[in-house]
Amino acid sequence: MSVNQTPAFVKHIRHTIDAFLGGKLSICQPEKGFRAGVDSVLLGASVPQTARSLLDLGAGSGVASLVAMTHNADLAATLAEIEPDIAALAEHNIRENGFGTRSRVVTVDVTAGGAARKAAGIEPDGYDVVIANPPYFDNGTLASQADRARARHMQTEDLELWVKAAVSSAGGKGEIIFIHTAQALPALMAAFDGRVGDIGIMPIAPRPGMAASRVIVGGRKGSRAPISLYPPLALHGETGHGFAPEAKALFLGEARFDWRNATQAPK
Known part of the structure; x- marks a missing residue:
């Protein structure tokens, strides 16, 4: 079945087919609610090229993992998603984009505890890299009751459960990478404290000189290295609606996001 056809299992869901990485990926996702976009691409592009195993917590329709695997032919991914319908979309996207042989989707509440995850x-301790883009809503965003239930872990006290799950799943010296709103940075730092070291923070700003709206926060399990604060990535130039050259290269799939070196690395 072509990705341009409607999957039978989502005929009851209003959905769109969207191109990512300049058309390298074709993604089926819900028309409303949680939709992959800039955050998912940045998160997937941030996975180190040395990684061989990836766990994607709260994977949604699978974009972050698909971006990571597009950049790294040696990477295998496990995608964890709580909503069965969305997990089915991720499975469809993986298969139809040609990554079925090196990825799988599991349906689980990643914050339910180690026993539930193992089941x-x-x-x-099984993955080189664990990534997460916990669900949240911007002020004024309308969403269904089900979507808001799925986003319950955006609360400060529950965000720690996501970090605990990531650290538990990462292997020795494994890397944990989160992308979230700038307002979530204090909660993320508190959750990282005592669990990971070599913490890096990359602010993501709409334009040069503007306050960051997102942050990428990463750390290494078992490390005691000090924290690093990197220069911000500006998505757009000072004027206009187009992406800045560095961001455009990321969104077209022409570069990886080597954020720990504060640069974009060619594929």
Whole structure:
């Protein structure tokens, strides 16, 4: 079945087919609610090229993992998603984009504890890199009751559960990478404290000189290295609606996001 056809299991869901990485990926996702976009691409592009195993917590329709695997032919991914319909979309997107042989989707609440994750097939200490884009809503965003239930872990006290799950699943010296709103930075730092070291923070700003709206926060399990604060990535130039050259290269799939070196690395 072509990605331009409607999957039978989502005929009851209003959905769109969207191109990512300049058309390298074709993604089926819900028309409303949680939709992959800039955050998912940045998160997937931030996975180190040396990684061989990836766990994507709260994977949604699978864009972050698909971006990571597009950049790295040696990477295998496990995608964890709580909503069965969305997990089915991720499975469809993986298969139709040609990544079925090196990825799998599991349906599980990643914050339910180690036993629940292991029962779903997520092994502790099992992944080179764990990524997460916990759900949240911007002020004024309309969403269904089900979507808001799925986003319950945006609360400060629950965000720590996401970090605990990531650290538990990462292997020795494994890397944990989150992308979230700038307002979530204090909660993320508190959750990282004592669990990971070599913490890096990359602010993501709409334009040069503007306050960051997003942050990428990463750390290494078992490390005691000090924290690093990197220069911000500006998505747009000072004027106009187009992406800045560095951001455009990321969104077209022409570069990886080597954020720890504060630069974009060619593929």
